[in-house]
Amino acid sequence: MSEQELAEFLILRSLDEPITEDELEAAGEQSGQALEELRDEGFEIRWVESEVMTNEDGHVTGAFCHYEGDDEETIREHADRAGLPATRIDRRGEPLEGE
Template structure:
């Protein structure tokens, strides 16, 4: 992996149609395989966590994902290779203090 400082990125993945939990699990597996491939190629990228969005019926409608990456291009490359939407990619700012 390059010796580049990794930055925090938040990715909104809106889905055109709701998917099942099994389809979400398959997408997560594909994402992990793609991350391993990119890192083997020297790209600085790692997954931190994801939050799942659902509709009133409990169907998965998208995710918010947190990645650490060398740049936005690495995040876009991951999404394209994994076949995942990247509706919006933003640098992560400082968390809000909710108290």
Template sequence: MNLFVIRRPSAWASLQELEAAGAKSAKVAKEQMSGTVSWIRSYAVHEPDGRIGTFCIYEAKDGEAIRDHAKRVGMPGEEFYPVADTVILRNDPISTAAA
């Protein structure tokens, strides 16, 4: 398995829409693609157009697995990059929403 960053720009109208897509994404990965794709985390961002985009961290067999998973979920999945290395200065802070 390889580590990838997936960019999904302006893919959702709201955080609620993103939450529903996230639930479907996790279900598809677990039930249909176990051992091929594994969702690690996502960072949701406010896009300039007012929509929600994400930067997602996934482990995947290859780029085709990323595309296949995105297609099954019904979300963008063409803009992804293999991770060359991970540099951590400190752990992500815990947000109020996650606490």
């Protein structure tokens, strides 16, 4: 599948317990390493952006991540290799238009 044909996915990463900013940074590094490994093996996958979720105390409780990839299995393999939760994976629909 060429990069122009990659499907877009939104991943909910819910955490059972809040994590620190240092742990969040380490997770980002693990994600980057897993992406590199997968691409080296011929998989098409690309991180687009992530939005961090916090509780009222400012502790990180999860993230919404936007990826492009061959298929859901590739997205799930990335999460497994990176040691990240993939609570829910859905294809990205069309953005809503604001007024």
